[in-house]
Amino acid sequence: MSERVPVRVVVNGEAHESAVEPRRLLVHLLRDDIGLTGTHVGCDTTNCGACTIHLDGVAVKSCTVLAVQADGGEVTTVEGLSGPDGGLHPMQEAFWEHHGLQCGYCTPGMIMAGVDLLKRDPDPSETDVRHALEGNLCRCTGYQNIVKAIQSAAQAARGAEVSA
Ligand code: FES
Ligand code: FES
Incomplete structure (x- = not known):
């Protein structure tokens, strides 16, 4: 297993820090490490868009971004769209x-x-x-x-x- 590198991301307003393999995809960090399974994986080859999230305010396919590329960034997932009362966006x-x-x-x-x-x-x-x-x-x-x-x-x- 390759050496792990630290990644710090703010996801839906909450700071997260983990150590990941350099090859780890952002979508897997979100789903498997942080537990935000609202972001789906339909292909993991940039075709389907099911994994679309916002990184620093811009929509990206999170299966096409390495977790380390998001270091220091702000991520919004579908779970982060709802208002403070939990109501629908x-x-x-x-x-x-x-x-x-x-x-x-x-x-x-x-x-x-x-x-x-x-x-x-x-x-x-x-x-x-x-x-x-x-x-x-x-x-x-x-x-x-x-x-x-x-x-x-x-x-x-x-x-x-x-x-x-
Ligand atoms: S999972 Fe299909 S584009 Fe990312
Ligand atoms: S793939 Fe079933 S609603 Fe779009």
């Missing part, structure tokens, strides 16, 4: 309301990709949403309701800004 609400999931395997990654898109583009067209989800595969839904959910979350967020 507006993007999660929108997926619920618009039936944006069936088996749910892709859903954490879709939601993290959707939240990332709205940070960059608060008013995405259907084409923009589909383009943003190109790296996230769903074998169940046909994508239609996922796209609707993300556009609805965008609309709700814009409405909240107008009325604020």
Whole structure:
């Protein structure tokens, strides 16, 4: 076994320190060491997007990032989206309301990709949403309701800004 190296990451606002093999993937640090199993592994070859998280505010596929590359970084997983009262994030609400999931395997990654898109583009067209989800595969839904959910979350967020 190769020598372990220390990794410090803040995950969903909580500091974590571990010693990992240099080859360890961030997704395995999150799921197996920290116990945040909401981040899924569908392929571990950068194809499916089920492992999408935010690293320093940007969506990344955590099967494509080494744990050591996240050292000193801030990670948000799907578990970190809920509010302080444990309520659903507006993007999660929108997926619920618009039936944006069936088996749910892709859903954490879709939601993290959707939240990332709205940070960059608060008013995405259907084409923009589909383009943003190109790296996230769903074998169940046909994508239609996922796209609707993300556009609805965008609309709700814009409405909240107008009325604020
Ligand atoms: S598990 Fe990371 S892209 Fe599929
Ligand atoms: S809901 Fe089953 S893979 Fe997307």
